[in-house]
Amino acid sequence: KSCMILALDVSDREEALKIAEDVSEFVDAVKVGYPLVLATGLGIIRELSEFAPIIADFKVADIPNTNHLICEQVFEAGADAVIVQGFTGRDSLDACIEVASEYGKDVFVVSEMSHPGGAEFLQPVGEAIARMAAQAGAFGLVAPATRPERVKAIRKIIGDKLTIISPGVGAQGGKASDVIAAGADWVIVGRSIYRADSPRKAAREIAAEIEAGPNGEN
């Protein structure tokens, strides 16, 4: 509905549930990661799934057997998708995709990361990871909104095969409509929404910015 995923990196259960409810009209999914799950427990996934599909951002990055065990727990907990790292290689990714398909769920692969350090080691292998993710049959990729030109390059490599979700909007400096124009399907937004005085208003404004497009013309 709005090409937006909420990154819910708060550590309080009540706050998490309230924000998810308040912004549910403007977001297509909620991304839950270590900050919230370590603070409140894995049960938060099922509680939040009342408001939106849940993407479990555990950046899974281990040997195939361990990845398999982790993904089973993630999907048993009620997540609709899991985010895994790509740099661990094809066999580790295959293990995640195998479990996801048993549950009828999806895998997103991080090809490169949005922070400045993401350009140090990951960026040079980002395209190879994107290609591998497409060949392995992943559902989507995580690619940086802070570098729309990288999203454009990756989109060119993978064609329409994969869904690109893109973090780095707002607090990290990226602009939602720019990265959507570069080829991302969804933006991931955390602090700009959950730290706002009114998360609902902040989410509505970003949705409107996406709708208007990079030049405010759409």
Ligand code: BMP
């Ligand atoms: P924020 O909008 O507050 O910067 O949050 C971005 C979210 O996306 C965080 O949960 C972060 O862990 C995640 N993320 C990211 O910022 N860059 C990446 O390359 C990959 C991520 O998962």
